[in-house]
Amino acid sequence: MDDQLGVFSNRLQQHGYRLTTARRVILEALLASGGHITADGLVEVVRQQSPGIGRMTVYRTLEILSELGLIRPVYQGTGAAHYILMENGHHHHLVCSGCDRVIEFDECVLEEMGRLISGRFDFQIQGHVVEFFGLCADCRRVSA
Amino acid sequence: MDDQLGVFSNRLQQHGYRLTTARRVILEALLASGGHITADGLVEVVRQQSPGIGRMTVYRTLEILSELGLIRPVYQGTGAAHYILMENGHHHHLVCSGCDRVIEFDECVLEEMGRLISGRFDFQIQGHVVEFFGLCADCRRVSA
DNA sequence: ATCTCAATTGATATAAAGTATCAATTGAGG
DNA sequence: CCTCAATTGATACTTTATATCAATTGAGAT
Known part of the structure; x- marks a missing residue:
């Protein structure tokens, strides 16, 4: 089993992004979810761990991870996008x-x-x- | 060339929906658009023809047509859904x-x-x- | 043609999801 | 332990879609 958290963290830093506390918590929650989670769903999970983290930070982190190709939003209807892990293509x-x-x-x-x-x-x-x-x-x- | 407007109209009536003026205008505009139009885009087009028609009516008509399988919403991102004609699979x-x-x-x-x-x-x-x-x-x- | 009543309509309000802004905070390198 | 740009989060806003409900309309019965 590859250490996904490590992979994600490294990728962020390789691209000049800081590995902040907020981002670490968000990454952990995202990976723990196993993918297929909405942005606002992730906000809730994250806040159980660290109530201080704001919605925007979660949204922005998801955007960065999408840019880096580590996750991908899937739009299945009129509701919220689901983010899935992009282990492969x-x-x-x-x-x-x-x-x-x-x-x-x-x-x-x-x-x-x-x-x-x-x-x-x-x-x-x-x-x-x-x-x-x-x-x-x-x-x-x-x-x- | 098959009369799509006729096909759509019949299908509506076959399923117990009234063929109202509003619906006729919306159908015409939708077919004229050739597909690939958003709900609000369609509202604009429809209103050039009949300014009185409300947004809800357009949304509801699109919903009905989707139910009947005549059109289909395509969600490509965070923006508005595009509706496409389902003529032939x-x-x-x-x-x-x-x-x-x-x-x-x-x-x-x-x-x-x-x-x-x-x-x-x-x-x-x-x-x-x-x-x-x-x-x-x-x-x-x-x-x- | 007119009547009748449920289907339909549209103005309005609201919800849901995402984006923009900006002052305050933070953290990595010097 | 400074410094300054990156980051954060509260707030406000935009866009897209849905809910509500009184007023209107249309299709069949008469």
Whole structure:
């Protein structure tokens, strides 16, 4: 098991960010959550540990970690974004029409597709979103 | 060319919704937009046609159409959701960050990917959305 | 054509999530 | 142990979406 806290801390310092008390607490709480937590959810957890830490600090720390590619916000609906740990590359989603459950997967056949498109449409690609809609096993069972 | 407005109208009535003036105007504006519009964006367009129509009506109509599976909200970030038309299961778009121009394309390398995913996640795929974000040629020229 | 009543509407208020500002505080290097 | 830029957090604000409710409307019955 790799010491994620260490990895995150180092990455911050390597990029010139101070490793402050607030940031340490936030990192710990974030990692303890195992990912899939909202910003405000994290604020609550953090405050159980250190009531003095402000909302903005949590938001800003999440923003920095996102910039560094260590976490990633996932927008699944109109509510708050969930932040997930980015141990590995990127994520695509299966969104169930029945229950709005979001299943993540990593396979990415789009790199190649992107290159193709770049050329054909003279378009410089910065990112992409892929979502498959459908029914997960549970919802098929219900509606059957 | 299929009469989308007719399709949408019928679908509403089939499900017991009244086809009111407001809804007709909203449907027309939505279809005219070609998809890829935000709720508030649609409110503006609708009001050029009929200034009296309220924001809530537009939001509610979008909700109904989503329920019926005719459109679908896409959440790409912290901003407003974009609604896209669900004519035929899938859509591929290049969305320019500079001018918001949307380029559509047909190539679909995702059929195969879909089959793979179906099996692995026990997920019955009904459609998908792929969006590449980036800069079109014109906008690269401007910012260069 | 008119009536009737539930569906629909829209003004208004509110909630939820994220962003901007700025004076006060902090911490890492000298 | 200074110093000064990075960081913090209280506060205010913006944007997006939702709830409420009295007034209006439309589709079927007459």
